[in-house]
Amino acid sequence: MKIIYTLAALLLIQLHANAQSDTTRLYAADSIPKIRASDSVILYRINGTYLHSLWSDLKYEVSRPAHWHGKDFTRLGIVVGGAGLLAASDYSIKQVFIHNSGNFWTSVTNQIEPFGNAYSPYLIGGMYLVGVIAHDRKLESASLMTAKSVLISTLIYVTAKSVIRRGRPTYGNDPFSFDPAFSMNKTHTSFPSGHMLTVTTVATSLAELYGKDHPWVPWVAYSIAGMTGVTRLYQNRHWSSDVWVGASLGYFVTKSVFRHHRDQEHKKALKAMAAAM
Numbered sequence: 001m002k003i004i005y006t007l008a009a010l011l012l013i014q015l016h017a018n019a020q021s022d023t024t025r026l027y028a029a030d031s032i033p034k035i036r037a038s039d040s041v042i043l044y045r046i047n048g049t050y051l052h053s054l055w056s057d058l059k060y061e062v063s064r065p066a067h068w069h070g071k072d073f074t075r076l077g078i079v080v081g082g083a084g085l086l087a088a089s090d091y092s093i094k095q096v097f098i099h100n101s102g103n104f105w106t107s108v109t110n111q112i113e114p115f116g117n118a119y120s121p122y123l124i125g126g127m128y129l130v131g132v133i134a135h136d137r138k139l140e141s142a143s144l145m146t147a148k149s150v151l152i153s154t155l156i157y158v159t160a161k162s163v164i165r166r167g168r169p170t171y172g173n174d175p176f177s178f179d180p181a182f183s184m185n186k187t188h189t190s191f192p193s194g195h196m197l198t199v200t201t202v203a204t205s206l207a208e209l210y211g212k213d214h215p216w217v218p219w220v221a222y223s224i225a226g227m228t229g230v231t232r233l234y235q236n237r238h239w240s241s242d243v244w245v246g247a248s249l250g251y252f253v254t255k256s257v258f259r260h261h262r263d264q265e266h267k268k269a270l271k272a273m274a275a276a277m
Contacts, residue, residue: 042265043141050144058152060260061253079248086241090175093240097233109231116195116228120150120202145261146205153201153253157194157246166191168237175239193238193246199225200250208258225250 044050068076086093124146131140165188167177172187179188203221210217229243238246 042261042268043137044144045137045140046144050148054148054151057148057257057260058155061152061156061256064256075252079245079252082248083241083245086244087175087239090169090239090241091173093233094169094173094175094236098236101234105234109234112224112227113195113231113235115224116193116199116232120198123202124150142209145209145258146202149205149254149257150198150201152257153197153250154194156253157192157197157249160192160249161189161194164191165189166239166242169239170236175241190238191242191245192249193229193232193242195232196225196229196238196243196246197250199228200247201254204251204254205258208254 044053064072124143127139127143127146130136131138131143163181165179165181165183165185167174167179167188168190169175170187177188179185200222203218203225206221207218225247229247232238232243233240
């Protein structure tokens with residue numbers, strides 16, 4: 001545990017030390033008057049503007065399928081196709097992990113598993129506190145962007161889990177055991193994996209925020225997310241297709257949240273340029 005908290009502290013210090021570098025990409029040509037970074041960057045803090053952005057982004061996410069085009073349907077096909085292939089292999093994959101369990105791997109997975117639920121809130125909260133205490137507006141806003149992505153992806157996940165009541169592998173060997181929608185049977189809460197959704201959401205958010213300046217961030221973040229998914233299989237808490245769909249939701253929802261954020265910054269930059277001309 002001490003090693004994990006030390007690594008988290010070093011990560012926060014590293015991100016804070018480099019948080020002032022401008023990573024904004026302005027949509028401006030040489031012929032357009034230059035504008036300041038502050039004219040285009042949207043930095044959040046907990047206030048009415050941030051709360052309104054939660055609702056705005058949620059509406060954006062829910063309405064996105066109505067605006068999908070070719071590439072979006074291709075991605076959907078990959079997710080659905082991957083889920084189908086894994087669903088056909090769920091029982092076999094479960095048996096592989098059951099027959100290869102041991103005390104060493106159990107101790108390892110027990111250390112990794114909390115990244116999917118317990119550690120993520122501490123990381124987000126730590127980023128926020130460091131940003132507030134150090135008066136680092138970018139880090140403060142980054143933590144709130146991450147929190148917003150987690151909240152929106154979680155709302156979508158909770159809705160999906162309430163409708164699709166799939167039996168957990170802990171309680172049975174049939175990966176196609178389902179209860180009626182909105183039933184309260186706790187043994188049928190497998191689809192999708194909430195741990196995987198949360199850790200992938202945080203990993204994608206960190207990659208979006210710091211990946212360009214620090215190429216190591218996506219590698220570390222997604223590696224931890226991947227290992228967390230494996231622990232859920234090893235601990236017999238989810239089918240492999242649950243983990244795949246949870247990761248896909250966390251990744252694509254977070255990507256969409258940040259795309260919407262960049263669109264808002266683009267509009268702000270255009271308004272600033274229009275006012276300057």
